[in-house]
Amino acid sequence: SRHLRPSAGQVVQRVYVREAVWSMLAIYRPAQCIFPNVRRLEWCGSENSSLAYAHLFVGGKLQSLMLRKENDDDYDRLVSIINSVRYLRSPLREFRLEVEDDADCPEELEEAVLALILSTNLEIYSSNASLGTRPLVSLAESTSLRSAHVRGMGGHVSCAWGRNYEQHMPIFPSIQTLHVEVPQLRDTFYRKISSGSVSPNLKEI
Numbered sequence: 001s002r003h004l005r006p007s008a009g010q011v012v013q014r015v016y017v018r019e020a021v022w023s024m025l026a027i028y029r030p031a032q033c034i035f036p037n038v039r040r041l042e043w044c045g046s047e048n049s050s051l052a053y054a055h056l057f058v059g060g061k062l063q064s065l066m067l068r069k070e071n072d073d074d075y076d077r078l079v080s081i082i083n084s085v086r087y088l089r090s091p092l093r094e095f096r097l098e099v100e101d102d103a104d105c106p107e108e109l110e111e112a113v114l115a116l117i118l119s120t121n122l123e124i125y126s127s128n129a130s131l132g133t134r135p136l137v138s139l140a141e142s143t144s145l146r147s148a149h150v151r152g153m154g155g156h157v158s159c160a161w162g163r164n165y166e167q168h169m170p171i172f173p174s175i176q177t178l179h180v181e182v183p184q185l186r187d188t189f190y191r192k193i194s195s196g197s198v199s200p201n202l203k204e205i
Contacts, residue, residue, distance in 0.1 A: 042066040
């Protein structure tokens with residue numbers, strides 16, 4: 001199943017499309033993006049489907065993207081979709097990524113997400129993927145980010161975070177809602193919050 005969520009005020013409809021139809025559209029599509037005006041896209045992979053067809057909906061006006069991967073073979077597709085958003089310079093404001101719990105994410109996914117963070121003005125970010133320190137550091141430096149939910153970094157988090165951010169550098173300067181489920185960083189965040197080095201707009205943590 002696939003479903004699109006149009007802008008407020010428009011009808012929201014869940015659409016069920018057979019795999020053969022998606023394959024035909026991908027082969028004979030009249031344009032690179034068959035829905036160029038899509039602003040919000042939620043795409044969920046499954047055992048009977050592929051993230052490959054999400055490319056049909058990624059256009060230059062995309063503002064919100066949610067990807068959920070449920071197939072171990074979909075990492076290459078996932079990386080390709082994220083890179084497409086960056087290449088098209090979509091005005092992305094919201095990005096959500098969900099993978100299997102305890103999944104071992106490849107370095108290519110970390111690179112793609114990092115590049116996306118650095119090339120867009122994200123306001124909302126949510127992910128449970130184990131992506132390492134660099135995406136988290138980039139999120140912490142973002143002046144546009146208002147809401148962040150970061151989980152699942154586990155053993156990939158290095159001590160570099162503590163060395164760089166325990167002292168003078170402010171973190172999450174514009175954040176309003178912050179959820180960071182990374183036990184290794186708990187003490188660092190407590191110290192930054194108590195020192196007033198987090199956004200004055202912070203309402204929930």
